Amino acid sequence: MAPLLHVEGLVRHLGGRNVVDNISLSVPAGQVTCLLGPSGCGKSTTLRIIAGVDRQDAGVVRLNGQIVSDDTRHVPAERRGVGLMFQDFALFPHLTVAQNIAFGLPKDATSTVRVQDLLNRVDLAGYGEKHPHELSGGEQQRVALARALAPRPKIMLMDEPFSGLDNRLRDEIRDATLSVLKQEGTAVLLVTHEPDEAMRMADEIALMRDGRIVQQAAPYNIYNAPADCAAAGFFSDINILNGEVHGALTETPFGQFLAPGLSEGAEVDIVFRPQHVRIDFDRNGQGPHPTAAEGTPARGTVLRARFMGKESLVEFLMDDGTSRVTATVPAVFLPKPGTILWLSIRRDRCFVFPRKTSAAA
Numbered sequence: 022m023a024p025l026l027h028v029e030g031l032v033r034h035l036g037g038r039n040v041v042d043n044i045s046l047s048v049p050a051g052q053v054t055c056l057l058g059p060s061g062c063g064k065s066t067t068l069r070i071i072a073g074v075d076r077q078d079a080g081v082v083r084l085n086g087q088i089v090s091d092d093t094r095h096v097p098a099e100r101r102g103v104g105l106m107f108q109d110f111a112l113f114p115h116l117t118v119a120q121n122i123a124f125g126l127p128k129d130a131t132s133t134v135r136v137q138d139l140l141n142r143v144d145l146a147g148y149g150e151k152h153p154h155e156l157s158g159g160e161q162q163r164v165a166l167a168r169a170l171a172p173r174p175k176i177m178l179m180d181e182p183f184s185g186l187d188n189r190l191r192d193e194i195r196d197a198t199l200s201v202l203k204q205e206g207t208a209v210l211l212v213t214h215e216p217d218e219a220m221r222m223a224d225e226i227a228l229m230r231d232g233r234i235v236q237q238a239a240p241y242n243i244y245n246a247p248a249d250c251a252a253a254g255f256f257s258d259i260n261i262l263n264g265e266v267h268g269a270l271t272e273t274p275f276g277q278f279l280a281p282g283l284s285e286g287a288e289v290d291i292v293f294r295p296q297h298v299r300i301d302f303d304r305n306g307q308g309p310h311p312t313a314a315e316g317t318p319a320r321g322t323v324l325r326a327r328f329m330g331k332e333s334l335v336e337f338l339m340d341d342g343t344s345r346v347t348a349t350v351p352a353v354f355l356p357k358p359g360t361i362l363w364l365s366i367r368r369d370r371c372f373v374f375p376r377k378t379s380a381a382a
């Protein structure tokens with residue numbers, strides 16, 4: 022089956038550069054895809070082109086297998102049959118909640134039923150006669166969702182739809198929104214700069230940087246097999262050890278790592294997340310036995326330890342005198358600076374990337 026949304030080779034030239042630089046992307050029916058990336062990487066521009074409120078300089082947008090925009094054709098936004106939801110909910114202040122939701126529907130009995138059904142789904146039964154100013158931010162967000170879903174769009178385009186909400190409410194509203202979208206079977210392309218939001222909402226994440234998609238994969242895969250050092254670092258703090266390739270291997274305080282396909286003498290980064298570092302207290306300070314999974318243990322001196330609530334962060338200077346490693350330790354563990362401890366790392370959670378010089382980054 023053809024994907025609901027398929028874009029190919031999108032380019033948008035603004036302010037003397039390509040802010041969207043050859044983007045290709047598909048969203049299948051019923052799936053949530055998150056366009057994730059740092060501020061200014063071109064996410065909103067991509068979404069606006071797909072919505073039809075901006076026009077690309079090159080490339081094709083297909084919805085339901087039909088071309089809606091290319092070099093010669095451009096179907097206007099209101100005729101694309103997509104649901105739109107942006108950061109500001111833009112409800113009509115003079116209309117009631119029910120009238121807002123019914124806005125894009127024909128004026129008949131089926132619409133009244135549809136509005137009631139949506140009010141129930143977004144947990145606002147009994148709110149139909151209120152006006153937007155009488156509602157909280159979270160309630161307004163739910164009205165905006167109901168309004169966007171009312172004409173049963175097959176796809177919703179959402180640009181940071183939760184960013185105006187109170188932090189404490191946000192998780193709850195994200196989950197409720199996702200559940201309504203899944204019940205309706207609506208495909209979603211959601212723009213966000215927050216990795217946690219993408220991990221929580223997405224079936225698939227398209228990670229953007231400088232106008233390009235650097236990786237597209239399910240959250241588990243993008244987290245556990247990042248395309249490069251920056252992709253790894255976008256989702257959590259990371260440790261980076263510097264190495265050099267000799268005979269397809271690179272040496273680290275934690276033993277050798279394979280560096281396949283990299284040339285002799287190439288500089289590499291060995292990257293791993295703090296939660297994959299284990300502090301070992303065994304064998305009276307002799308260090309743990311090497312294991313296949315954790316490899317060679319290495320000794321480090323505590324530089325500082327910080328209590329973070331449900332976990333502690335402990336920073337080490339390794340015995341080689343240059344490598345620094347941060348470990349996340351569940352619960353409270355706050356060793357004094359100067360304490361010497363043995364560490365091991367999950368070798369299957371380490372990535373070896375060629376080092377990017379700033380000129381090539």
Ligand SMILES: Nc1ncnc2c1ncn2[C@@H]1O[C@H](COP(=O)(O)OP(=O)(O)OP(=O)(O)O)[C@@H](O)[C@H]1O
Pocket residue numbers: 035036040058059060061062063064065066067214
């Ligand atoms: N009309 C314009 N003229 C010149 N530059 C523009 C124009 N519109 C957007 N840009 C630039 O294009 C880049 C991408 O903007 P865009 O809003 O798509 O990014 P974004 O990833 O959605 O960022 P944010 O998360 O901050 O909204 C930005 O650097 C922005 O300054």
